[in-house]
Amino acid sequence: MEVAQETLTAPAAKEAVELSGSQALLDALIIEGVDTIFGYPGGAIMPIYDALYDYKEKLNHILVRHEQGGIHAGQGYARTSGKVGVVFATSGPGATNLVTGLADAQIDSTPLVCITGQVFAHLLGTDAFQETDVINITTPVTKWNYQVTDANEIPEVIAKAFYIAKSGRPGPVLIDITKNAQIQKFDYKGYTKCDHIRSYRPKPIVRPQYIKEAAELINSAKKPFIIWGQGVILGSAEQEFKTFVEKSGIPAAWTILGAGAIPTDHPQNVGMLGMHGNYGPNVLTNECDVLIAIGMRFDDRVTGRLDKYAKQAKVIHLDIDPAEIDKNVKSTVPVWGDCKETLPLLTALVEQKEHTDWLKLFNEYTQKEYDAVIHEELNPSTAEMTMGEVIKQLNQLTKGDAVIVTDVGQHQMVACRYANLNKSRSNVTSGGLGTMGFALPAAIGAKFGAQQRDVIAIIGDGGFQMTLQELGTIMQTGVEVKIIILNNRFLGMVRQWQELFNERRYSFVDIQSPDFVAVAAAYGIKGKMIDDRKDLQAALKEMMEHKGSFLLEVMVTKENNVFPMVPQGCSVSEIRLK
């Protein structure tokens, strides 16, 4: 076995070697540069796990506690490393447990390759034990999926899977492999990476005339405004983006997934867009004359009411996915293409400018927001702690260098609003799907993807209880994740809506929690609970300095709201400060 392993991991062996489907799969993963797999074994994927036993030195397999945890970890890994996350699960319940993560990865464009085991090919369609029609279940939530029933297909299919997952607009791919194909021996003739599929065009052709038109619009604009999304990060175009922003002198705001592409404290970074974004960028969206959208998809949480969104502005939309152009907001000039390629072309044609007065207007709004909301959130006058002040104290310790992983809810909005991010790939959150239970497993994956960086998971008391079994994964792997639970004893965001829009009818949002510190202790993880402001700084410091994982529970004020807020069905300029 040892000898065989050496030969089979040599790329593109010319001589045919007899391998099992499982061995060919693992060989393919190694050639694709995979180092970490998140997974959970079961009957229908046992041949792959059996083969994995011989690959332990080369492929680090992380045994999670639930397949949902596995796929969120894969997402966290992909988001911090920029590589493809790889997930294993068995058939039936194993595969269906991946669905939430697939949907999350699909909407947030996260590159994943998920391998699921399937019953023997001759049992397909017979309602066999642990059989589900995984291909049909996952079709709407994958970029591509494929069922392998013969081992001979494996090398080519895996090559296609990686190519599709990471190229163009990235996304999740699922490969379902029947048990017979995993066991079957076949003549393996080596592995060739895929770089072309006839029917697949990952990057649209860049059209120079549109770049020229866009530059002319920008150069003649009095109040141009840049809004950017994750496309900048996915395209590794942070530097190209920064150059464009700085040369054009245009104020720039970000969507939640775009956070960190340029540092929080960059003078032209005017804040976050959307429902709980900053006041200035939301209001001024309806005042700019040219709106330059880069790698973002005009989600309804960003635009509010579409019929009242930036109607006065000419819109330039840069996107790699042609289906995004004109999907929600009609563009005046569409710039199809990878922004790493299109931005430098645009920058070259854009005049060097400083929009001082216009930028000042954003700063005035920031001041207004600071006086009305931010000051009190970060320096509360009440005895109880706020979520914002925890993030403020944390910023002082991390200096903006940590990876911040957030779950979904009020804490997410607060963390994304107030966390300082100096580096790209520092913000891992469930943006499009809004998956509670995302943060703990995603933080585990994020740490494996960025082992030199501090990874801090910020989670609400509700979301934490959705996937807290992954504390077991931390225990077993010894991965170092700092967990901050911001506990307001409510499902806070739902409660906020009920307060504002449902006359305080607090229907089933009052959530009881266990002693989180004791739960962590049961998993051998050090923890601490604080409910007094005077302990906050020391507790955060203790957490950061502790070698290993640490759970810090902070009791925060119960009925605090995240403001500003664009109420659903309102225009972005109707954003409420209170």
Place this chain on the structure above:
Amino acid sequence: MSNQETDKQEFNITVYTENQIGLLNRIAIIFTRRKINIDSLNTSPSEIESIHRFNIVITESEDVVRKLCRQIEKQVEVLKVYYHTNEDVIWQEMALYKVSTDVIAEKVSVERLLRENGARVVTLRKDYTVFETTGHREETDNLISILQPYGLIEFVRSARVAIIKDSEGFNSKLRDFERLEPGEDVIENEYLNKGEKVFSM
């Protein structure tokens, strides 16, 4: 909303795809998740080996159809999508009608029936006869109403097939999709310095 309703008309969507299991489902989902009904769906091999052609008919506004087409084209195994109004295509549906031979022979002037409806006989047996017509919906419907009183036993109609009037077909487009493999570099004058060794007669 009412404006959108009035903007609706029949659109013919033409999709060129790889021949791949499950792709029909992937394409159908794009319609069903938006709660759009497919009026007619035809899929068959195209004139190009291994490439299939879908004809899909829906009643929607052009804006919606354009967005749908972009979503369809986004699928990995889809090569190209076009959409056209009925004016822009030549389209046909085929219908088969099965009736009792005795009844038809006795009560109908078959010759007139065939001539007036542009029909032809596909099969003539002692017990039943199968007619075929091809045309637009009204044309194929017409023969149903004529045959119904004489005991139409069975009727079936195909989905719509449509040819785009203003199109050069897909053959030329396909060349864009096939990667142009670079040929081997031509080495110029490779043999010149070998002089007579090579060129001696």
